[in-house]
Amino acid sequence: MLDFFKGIFTFWDSKVIIMILEGIRDTLYMTLGSTIVGYLLGLPLGIVLYVTSAKGLRPNPFIYRTGDFICNIIRSIPFLILLILLIPFTRLIVGKSYGSTATIVPLVICAAPYIARVVEASLNEVDTGVIEAAKAMGASNLQIIFKVLLVEAKTSLFTGFTITTGLLLGYSAMSGTVGGGGLGDIAVRYGYYRWKTDIMIVTVVLLIVIFQIIQNLGTYASKRIDHRKH
Amino acid sequence: MxxxxxxxxxxxxxxxxxxxxxxxxxxxxxxxxxxxxxxxxxxxxxxxxxxxxxxxxxxxxxxxxxxxxxxxxxxxxxxxxxxxxxxxxxxxxxxxxxxxxxxxxxxxxxxxxxxxxxxxxxxxxxxxxxxxxxxxxxxxxxxxxxxxxxxxxxxxxxxxxxxxxxxxxxxxxxxxxxxxxxxxxxxxxxxxxxxxxxxxxxxxxxxxxxxxxxxxxxxxxxxxxxxxxxxxxxxxDAARELLSGKEITYKPVESLNTKRKIRIVFKENSAYEPVISNMILKFKTPVNILKADTKNVGGKARGEMVLALPEEEGIAEDIIEYLKANGLAVSEISEEI
Missing domain, CATH: 3.40.50.300 (P-loop containing nucleotide triphosphate hydrolases)
Incomplete structure (x- = not known):
């Protein structure tokens, strides 16, 4: 045990510490970046799915089925394969296929349909009676979406946001296998290729800690904004 | 309009x-x-x-x-x-x-x-x-x-x-x-x-x-x-069914459930007269009261009663006539109350 810690400390020169700190920064950058951009695409898509579904505000089987199909296709491709498949596309957008910024591209493509589904499920939870009441008051569909649905579903939407962030944290680490940067990249390069188990353990522990922080912050915040239970 | x-x-x-x-x-x-x-x-x-x-x-x-x-x-x-x-x-x-x-x-x-x-x-x-x-x-x-x-x-x-x-x-x-x-x-x-x-x-x-x-x-x-x-x-029929008060599930005991039943409604003026007592005295035939209730209809008191009529057809008809003559609303109910 003591040898193990000694082992760690021998590696804790400033170079390694800086590398790990940069790894944390890159991981957070990728996770939050892809979650935010993912929501910019996934949230509207989720709303469109909800609105056009058979029981939605304006049912449209064609739009619903198209969106549904695209979501299912992308979600059925394993992330690691999606990562490789998208290399040409990533190059087109970012100019290179490695590094944290480049990793955000496949992360977003992977996250958007997932987010759309999570958003659709959250909106489906909103009591149809409340929507009917809003209609009876003379609310337009846009007013119902922005003033009723998104407000009433906010707790559930926020829980979905937390789960998505946690998922993307894991995926961003996975992208380390193809030079994605961040803590996952460090774990692969040092832990796997160079047999530096201690560094790998440190990165794994850091990933766990970051995950816990995200999850607990999310749970705390969604409780705070919820007015349904007291 | x-x-x-x-x-x-x-x-x-x-x-x-x-x-x-x-x-x-x-x-x-x-x-x-x-x-x-x-x-x-x-x-x-x-x-x-x-x-x-x-x-x-x-x-x-x-x-x-x-x-x-x-x-x-x-x-x-x-x-x-x-x-x-x-x-x-x-x-x-x-x-x-x-x-x-x-x-x-x-x-x-x-x-x-x-x-x-x-x-x-x-x-x-x-x-x-x-x-x-x-x-x-x-x-x-x-x-x-x-x-x-x-x-x-x-x-x-x-x-x-x-x-x-x-x-x-x-x-x-x-x-x-x-x-x-x-x-x-x-x-x-x-x-x-x-x-x-x-x-x-x-x-x-x-x-x-x-x-x-x-x-x-x-x-x-x-x-x-x-x-x-x-x-x-x-x-x-729908009105009678709703009025018979199915919401308070009330069913008469089997032995009291005679063939003919009537529902009578008392208005305020008739509520002062002892119509049922007078009727029993007049026809010398007892009737069973299956249900009696007063309701507030639009702020006015309304008495409601369900009677089981005697088996003899003649007397039953006479009773209905008598009650109507006394200003009560009478309607026959066929099914169970």
Whole structure:
């Protein structure tokens, strides 16, 4: 045990510490970046799915089925394969296929349909009676979406946001296998290729800690904004 | 024309290829300032009917006129503006759970584009009307059923409607709370002159506050008229069934269940005469009283009694004649009470 810690400390020169700190920064950058951009695409898509579904505000089987199909296709491709498949596309957008910024591209493509589904499920939870009441008051569909649905579903939407962030944290680490940067990249390069188990353990522990922080912050915040239970 | 005019309204739902007629050729006129009850068993189509009045359900056939305006001729936008003149409350209240009481009441005004300050002022006035001034910062989850319905009523009144639709508004409430909500509705009708339409399956709700009533049975309009009239002389089976008070499941013991039974209704004047005692003395035949009750019909006391007639045909007929001659409303009921 003591040898193990000694082992760690021998590696804790400033170079390694800086590398790990940069790894944390890159991981957070990728996770939050892809979650935010993912929501910019996934949230509207989720709303469109909800609105056009058979029981939605304006049912449209064609739009619903198209969106549904695209979501299912992308979600059925394993992330690691999606990562490789998208290399040409990533190059087109970012100019290179490695590094944290480049990793955000496949992360977003992977996250958007997932987010759309999570958003659709959250909106489906909103009591149809409340929507009917809003209609009876003379609310337009846009007013119902922005003033009723998104407000009433906010707790559930926020829980979905937390789960998505946690998922993307894991995926961003996975992208380390193809030079994605961040803590996952460090774990692969040092832990796997160079047999530096201690560094790998440190990165794994850091990933766990970051995950816990995200999850607990999310749970705390969604409780705070919820007015349904007291 | 009346304030609400429903002409030849038919609504057919298509469920998995099957056609279900929810409403069949309904004709109704509802006058301004009325408290109009629409009563029927569940599944009779009364909710569909009330939703046709604000066009949440678009009729398959027929027309709905509100103040002489044919709703089918309005554009979506015009319809939304028209709906602001028609408030609505529901069985499950349908309040916004993430907004507090004040913001819930402000909501229809927010939708209508009223300035926030003005909306708040109006909401506070309405809280006074529904007697909930101390709850403005509370969230719906902190309120009782009756309080939630009061908030819903205040919300429905926010846009100053001419008509208030109540869809089973008291069905989720206990009897005391139901009474207080009905009293509030009556007060709103009297002080603000709002026409109120009450959908219910409880006859007690109708007899307590409504002036007129329509009975919907299986998508058809079985009977329509003043509550007084229908309570005394129900002409349709549906009305008799609803009046016999199935909600209080009461069945006579087998041995008392004779072939012929009559339901008699006492008006105020006849209630002073000991009609039943006199009848027994006159015919020298005892009758069994299967049920006796007094009801508040539109603020007036109405006695209701169900008698088992003697087996001898002649005497039974004579008794019916005698009771009618004494000014009581008599109707025969065939099935079990």
């Amino acid at each position: 009346s304030e609400i005019e429903i002409k030849n309204l038919t609504k057919i739902f298509e469920i998995k290829g099957h056609k279900v007629t929810a409403l069949n050729d309904i004709n109704l006129s509802i006058e301004k300032g009325d408290i109009f009850g629409i009563i029927g068993m569940s599944g009779a189509g009364k909710s569909t009917l009330v939703r046709s009045i604000n066009y949440l359900e678009k009729p398959t056939n027929g027309t709905v006129y509100i103040d002489d305006v044919d709703l089918s001729l309005l554009s979506e936008r015009e319809l939304r503006i028209k709906r602001r003149e028609i408030g609505m409350i529901f069985q499950n209240f349908n309040l916004l759970e993430q907004k507090n009481v004040l913001d819930n009441i402000c909501f229809p005004l927010e939708i209508a584009g009223v300035k926030k300050k003005e909306a708040r002022k109006r909401a506070k006035e309405l809280l006074k009307t529904v007697n909930l001034t101390d709850k403005e910062k509370a969230y719906p989850s902190q309120l009782s059923g009756g309080q939630k319905q009061r908030v819903a009523i205040a919300r429905a009144l926010a846009s100053k409607p001419n008509i208030l639709l109540c869809d089973e508004a008291t069905s989720a409430l206990d009897p005391q709370t139901t009474d207080s909500i009905l009293r509030l509705l009556k007060e709103i009708n009297e002080t603000l002159g709002i026409t109120i339409i009450i959908i219910t399956h409880q006859m007690s709700v109708v007899t307590q506050v409504c002036k007129n009533v329509a009975i919907i049975d299986n998508g058809n309009l079985a009977e329509v008229g003043s509550v007084d009239e229908i309570f005394e002389n129900p002409s349709s």
